[in-house]
Amino acid sequence: xxxxxxxxxxxxxxxxxxxxxxxxxxxxxxxxxxxxxxxxxxxxxxxxxxxxxxxxxxxxxxxxxxxxxxxxxxxxxxxxxx
Numbered sequence: 001x002x003x004x005x006x007x008x009x010x011x012x013x014x015x016x017x018x019x020x021x022x023x024x025x026x027x028x029x030x031x032x033x034x035x036x037x038x039x040x041x042x043x044x045x046x047x048x049x050x051x052x053x054x055x056x057x058x059x060x061x062x063x064x065x066x067x068x069x070x071x072x073x074x075x076x077x078x079x080x081x082x
Contacts, residue, residue, distance in 0.1 A: 001065040009062035021066065023059050028052055030063045037064075 011024045021030040033055070036046055043060045046052055 001062060003069075006062050006066055006069075009059050010066055023055060023063075026052075026054055028055065030066060033060060033063050034067055 007024075009024055010021050010030055012019050012021045016022055016027060017029060022028055023030065023033075033046055033052070036051070037043070037060070041051070043057060046060060047055045047057065
């Protein structure tokens with residue numbers, strides 16, 4: 001997913017959730033969806049009426065791509081220091 005496509009799904013505005021990345025047009029933080037995925041919630045569950053029906057599979061894909069881009073240039077940290 002290109003950076004332009006990411007911008008179609010994710011935005012960061014200082015006036016919304018203190019500038020944390022959210023899904024465009026919502027107040028749903030990207031990190032919340034990543035945490036749900038990490039805890040075992042499926043993509044289909046996340047986009048269902050039980051969680052975030054405004055999101056699509058493309059939103060989930062954008063969140064994963066966004067996190068990958070951020071981590072690509074991140075320094076390595078041991079878990080003992082986090």
